[in-house]
Amino acid sequence: MGIISRGFSGRRRDSRRQLPPGQYLTDDFPVLSAGPTPRTPLDAWEFIVTTEQGESYRWSWTELMALPAESITADIHCVTRWSKLDTPWRGVSLDTLLADVETSADFALVRSYGGYSTNLPLEDLLDGKAWVAFEYDGEELAAEHGGPARLLVPHLYFWKSAKWARGIELMDEDSPGFWEQLGYHDYGDPWREQRYQGD
Amino acid sequence: MARAAVPGRLKVRRAWRPAHLVERRPETATASTLVLDVPGWPGHQAGQHVDVRLTADDGYQAARSYSLAAPADGDRIEITVQEVPDGEVSSYLADDAQSGDSVEVRGPVGGWFVWRPEETGPVLLVAGGSGVVPLMAMIRSRDGASPAPFRLIYSVRAPEDRIFDHELRRRAAEDGQLDVSFIYTRTAPEAETRPVGRIAAEDLVSRGWAPESRPTVYVCGPTGFVESVADLLVGLGHDPARVKTERFGPSGP
Amino acid sequence: MNEQSERIAVYDGNTLAGPLSEVFAVELTTAVARCRGCGTSSQVATIRVYGPDPGLVGRCPHCEDVLLRLVRTPDAVWLDFSGVSALRIPMPTDSSQ
Numbered sequence: 001m002g003i004i005s006r007g008f009s010g011r012r013r014d015s016r017r018q019l020p021p022g023q024y025l026t027d028d029f030p031v032l033s034a035g036p037t038p039r040t041p042l043d044a045w046e047f048i049v050t051t052e053q054g055e056s057y058r059w060s061w062t063e064l065m066a067l068p069a070e071s072i073t074a075d076i077h078c079v080t081r082w083s084k085l086d087t088p089w090r091g092v093s094l095d096t097l098l099a100d101v102e103t104s105a106d107f108a109l110v111r112s113y114g115g116y117s118t119n120l121p122l123e124d125l126l127d128g129k130a131w132v133a134f135e136y137d138g139e140e141l142a143a144e145h146g147g148p149a150r151l152l153v154p155h156l157y158f159w160k161s162a163k164w165a166r167g168i169e170l171m172d173e174d175s176p177g178f179w180e181q182l183g184y185h186d187y188g189d190p191w192r193e194q195r196y197q198g199d
Numbered sequence: 200m201a202r203a204a205v206p207g208r209l210k211v212r213r214a215w216r217p218a219h220l221v222e223r224r225p226e227t228a229t230a231s232t233l234v235l236d237v238p239g240w241p242g243h244q245a246g247q248h249v250d251v252r253l254t255a256d257d258g259y260q261a262a263r264s265y266s267l268a269a270p271a272d273g274d275r276i277e278i279t280v281q282e283v284p285d286g287e288v289s290s291y292l293a294d295d296a297q298s299g300d301s302v303e304v305r306g307p308v309g310g311w312f313v314w315r316p317e318e319t320g321p322v323l324l325v326a327g328g329s330g331v332v333p334l335m336a337m338i339r340s341r342d343g344a345s346p347a348p349f350r351l352i353y354s355v356r357a358p359e360d361r362i363f364d365h366e367l368r369r370r371a372a373e374d375g376q377l378d379v380s381f382i383y384t385r386t387a388p389e390a391e392t393r394p395v396g397r398i399a400a401e402d403l404v405s406r407g408w409a410p411e412s413r414p415t416v417y418v419c420g421p422t423g424f425v426e427s428v429a430d431l432l433v434g435l436g437h438d439p440a441r442v443k444t445e446r447f448g449p450s451g452p
Numbered sequence: 453m454n455e456q457s458e459r460i461a462v463y464d465g466n467t468l469a470g471p472l473s474e475v476f477a478v479e480l481t482t483a484v485a486r487c488r489g490c491g492t493s494s495q496v497a498t499i500r501v502y503g504p505d506p507g508l509v510g511r512c513p514h515c516e517d518v519l520l521r522l523v524r525t526p527d528a529v530w531l532d533f534s535g536v537s538a539l540r541i542p543m544p545t546d547s548s549q
Contacts, residue, residue: 003217003301005253010261011287033460034502034509036516052310080505099210104310115518126213144460159506172311182507182523183530196525 020190023083029145030082034178037143038114038164045148047132048167049098052105059097061148064132067092072131074154076161077190089152091133094125105170109177110151113164117177119186120153120160122170129155132165157188157195207241215252215303216240220296221275226362229282230329231293232268234275235304242271243307245314245336246417246445249278252303253288263288266333266419266445267307270340276304279362281329312417312445316345320415323407324351325398325428327420328360330447334419335363338370338377348376350414352406354398354424357386380406398424400431410436415443422446463501471508471522475529478541488537489517 042061049057072089108122133152134141141147146163153160159179180186185194193199222234252262265278282293314337324334331353341349355361371379382402387395408414416437418428425446433439465481472480481497492514499519502509507523519535
């Protein structure tokens, strides 16, 4: 809890549950892919963060598992219009993972095994907004859903939650990833319906 | 290009620090500069900003980003807050906050939109409204310590909206290498010869640097203003890699 | 390639016929594309296609590198053919000449 600011009362927003514009509810968990499912054995798995200065930070699977993990319940919104509410995950917060990374970069490019990538501001990976998730619904994350570990950034369209995550490049300037190069939005806020470039 | 900002471990840079208001100085009818004392402040570069967080008695929190208005000075930082209609944080900071009040501050934030006094090339600053704040930090940090020639083009609706008006005129009068000009979009002073209207390519040509001078350009203000100015600059032949932008808009790009 | 995960559908290049016909006057499924990565030439109809959402991705049947990508937005088609180093489109000259 923070310091109390004398005389500040603020204006609270109505937190009634609703779907972002243009979305419909699903009970399924559709699988979309841009290629074959990568299979990475855990003893070969690595997560690498490189900074704008060229420094690298690495975690093996064992090292990732040794970090404090959290349970997360999140609503997820796919740009193809399905939304799924209260999805249950377990993962390591990016705040925990990146705590000791020395950087003043503003942007991140997330890279996956298999070649997929996606870009977003570093700010959107921090402050409890993102995780490296390795369990879904109490089970090990299935390969088709991005296992052994994927990025989970539920406040943005789900194509930003890169499956088969293998690392993050921290950059001073924004650089479009796999779908952003082909017309999808660089940011991707479902509440402002930022599906495509120029939205 | 050499590194601009102060790196540091994320958990340190993202920690919230207690801050106390030392002084609040009105700049215009709707903008005030707040001088905050932040024990242990790590320093910052001109152009960077801070996140300010307010907490109500019941735990409700709200946070906003504000550009630093002045260069690093020990534990003292200055932010200039423009009151936004219905802004819960800006109205508290610009109107209600009193000396001694506490807030929390995090930062400095921003690695790219930075000017360092070691850079000696010509600089063009283009400000829209409260976008002048981080550019003022650059002007203040240059303060005779750098030979870099600076030109500021400051677009406002009306003369009463000019933040730092007196100081800008004083500095321009005292420093042959600092040029300040204003663009009025709604109401101009009587002496103004330029007709009121939004900034256009010819304003950037007549009041800015030619692309051949290879200036570094910093553009700051509302998103629409920044995008329009950036397009004009590139259209005039400025190298896009030398045009740095900072957009004030709803959180998130 | 191992296809243990049945739920990821893989199509063939015929899936591209419709979307590509929005852009090109010629039929491309009979064209032959050379992969920039491994150099293998494959008839477009035989390339491995993933999608169609959020976009179509055509991959080399030999090395799985991305040959092409196609996205249909409300007001445009975005097309990236950079994985194809050469495209041979059958097009006889007019035989009546």
